[in-house]
Amino acid sequence: MNRTLIVYLVSLAAFLGPFTQTIYTPILPEVAKDFGTSSFLVNLTISIFTLCLALMQMVYGPLTDTKGRRNVILFGIFLYTLASLGCFFSKSIYVLLVFRALQAIGIAAGSVVAATVIGDLFEGKARGKAMGTFQMMVSLGPVVGPIVGGFLGGRFNFHAVFLVLVFVGVLIFIGNLAFLKETKPETSSSQRFQLRNFLTILKDRTGSSIILLGFIQYYAMYNFLVFLPGILSERYGLSAEQKGLVFLTMSCMIVIGSFVGGRIQGRFEDRNVIVVTSYLNVAAIFLFLLVSHISIPLLIASIMLFGLFLGTSLPVQTTLLTQVFQTNRSTAIGVYNFFRYMGMAFGPIVGSLLLAIGGYYIVYGFVDAAFLGCAFVLTIRVLGANKKLGAY
Numbered sequence: 001m002n003r004t005l006i007v008y009l010v011s012l013a014a015f016l017g018p019f020t021q022t023i024y025t026p027i028l029p030e031v032a033k034d035f036g037t038s039s040f041l042v043n044l045t046i047s048i049f050t051l052c053l054a055l056m057q058m059v060y061g062p063l064t065d066t067k068g069r070r071n072v073i074l075f076g077i078f079l080y081t082l083a084s085l086g087c088f089f090s091k092s093i094y095v096l097l098v099f100r101a102l103q104a105i106g107i108a109a110g111s112v113v114a115a116t117v118i119g120d121l122f123e124g125k126a127r128g129k130a131m132g133t134f135q136m137m138v139s140l141g142p143v144v145g146p147i148v149g150g151f152l153g154g155r156f157n158f159h160a161v162f163l164v165l166v167f168v169g170v171l172i173f174i175g176n177l178a179f180l181k182e183t184k185p186e187t188s189s190s191q192r193f194q195l196r197n198f199l200t201i202l203k204d205r206t207g208s209s210i211i212l213l214g215f216i217q218y219y220a221m222y223n224f225l226v227f228l229p230g231i232l233s234e235r236y237g238l239s240a241e242q243k244g245l246v247f248l249t250m251s252c253m254i255v256i257g258s259f260v261g262g263r264i265q266g267r268f269e270d271r272n273v274i275v276v277t278s279y280l281n282v283a284a285i286f287l288f289l290l291v292s293h294i295s296i297p298l299l300i301a302s303i304m305l306f307g308l309f310l311g312t313s314l315p316v317q318t319t320l321l322t323q324v325f326q327t328n329r330s331t332a333i334g335v336y337n338f339f340r341y342m343g344m345a346f347g348p349i350v351g352s353l354l355l356a357i358g359g360y361y362i363v364y365g366f367v368d369a370a371f372l373g374c375a376f377v378l379t380i381r382v383l384g385a386n387k388k389l390g391a392y
Contacts (some may be wrong), residue, residue: 002179003121004329007130009138009175010117013077013110015166016172018141020084020103021049024161025146025152034158037093045097047103054341056108061334062197065327068184069113069120073176078110088162111138111337117331119322120183125266126323131315132262136276139258141309143251146244201332206324209381210317213278216374217310218343219350220285220367224303226348226361227355236296249300250307257311270316277313278375281306285368289361299351362374 024031025046033040064072083102090096118130120210152160202205225247232238264273284305291298318333325332354362 003130004057005179006121007118007133008137009172009179010073010110010114011012011134012172013073013176014109014114014134014168015110015137015141016077016080016107017053017104017110018138019145019148020080020107020165021046021053021143022142023149023165024153024158025149027149027158027161030153030158031093031096035093035096035211041097042092045093045100047350048097049100050341050344052101052104053108054338054345055310055342056105057112057334057337057341058070058198059334061107061331062328063111064113064330066147069117069330070176070180070182073109073113073180076106076113077169077173077176079106081106081166081173082170084162084165088159088166111299112330112334115318115322116316117180117183118236119329120185121341128265128315128319130271131319132259132265135193135258135311135314135318136255138313139251139255139314142325143255162387167227187210197328197331198335199326201325201335204324205381206320207335208334209378210321212374213274213313213378214317214336214340215343215346216371217281217313218340219347220281220306220343220371221310222344222347223363223367227351227360228303231292231299231360235293238296242343246300246303246344248295250303253304253307254314257308259311260308260311260356261315265319270320274313274320274377275378277309277316278371278378280309282375283367284309284371285364289364289368292360292364340341345369 028039028046029041031045032039035042060076069092080103083099083106087096087103090099114134115131118134119129121348122130148164149161152158152164202211228247231245232243238246261273284302287305288299288302291302317336321332321336322329350366351363354366
């Protein structure tokens with residue numbers, strides 16, 4: 001089995017989640033016009049996808065631990081491909097909502113299985129490098145999605161977006177069917193899943209620390225995604241295309257950071273990398289608070305730094321989880337992903353309340369304070385860690 005090929009095949013399945021989540025965001029107005037429906041219902045096709053993606057992490061994690069990796073990911077991609085075909089043939093917004101939910105239910109298996117397979121196949125520095133590739137591919141999803149969606153939507157009917165997803169889904173399914181063998185260790189647990197398995201992960205020193213960090217990171221990132229456009233419009237009068245380019249700089253740095261994070265594992269203590277990048281993210285957000293009203297170049301520099309440090313941390317987190325939770329890797333990854341998606345959801349909700357109270361400074365001041373609190377918690381746990389594997 002070509003392990004490098006497997007890394008890319010399972011990472012492509014994980015890539016499809018965020019890619020599908022964002023691919024048709026540039027053409028949402030066209031979707032509303034074509035179906036003759038409200039913006040609320042069209043936006044709901046994004047929200048329901050994200051919700052199902054989050055909830056299914058908690059389902060696929062235990063399933064992958066007990067039933068194996070190969071069957072779960074093949075089922076997920078197959079369901080996703082059929083649902084994408086359903087989206088293509090949808091004639092009403094309500095039918096589209098159903099198939100968008102099924103898309104998410106299917107492709108949610110990608111990120112869980114991908115990280116687990118990498119944990120099964122690699123050890124040490126090689127695992128860190130492979131996790132870097134995995135996180136880099138996942139980070140490309142939200143970058144490439146809107147670009148591809150805008151291109152297709154501008155030249156064809158929006159249904160063409162879903163036809164492309166069917167084609168991509170078929171290719172990835174065939175690739176995994178042909179080359180992915182079962183990687184679940186024979187010594188791995190096949191016992192029936194119990195709810196206390198979740199509690200075991202949440203009570204673990206490493207598990208709870210990484211889950212907290214993942215929640216805060218995605219809470220912060222989605223505050224940038226949701227509220228930065230307002231700053232760019234109100235203070236600098238940027239067009240939609242210009243705002244897209246500003247976001248692209250941060251997204252590209254997340255991708256670069258993921259690559260770097262995979263390569264530096266083994267050279268530095270993983271837990272130290274996580275703590276240091278957390279404080280660097282705090283500094284980057286504080287810099288954003290200081291310079292966001294001064295100039296566009298300084299604003300871009302601050303969000304690029306945020307993206308770089310965030311990306312560097314991501315592969316280290318999944319590497320640690322797969323090291324610590326040897327027999328229930330998938331469940332640990334599933335819980336971790338679930339809380340990251342909850343960070344996505346809470347970011348816009350809490351941020352909107354804070355924006356109404358005190359404007360953008362309150363929004364990002366709260367983000368920075370929350371990130372700083374998380375960094376303090378991580379520091380305390382690192383300083384108090386013992387030499388056991390379960391220590392952070």
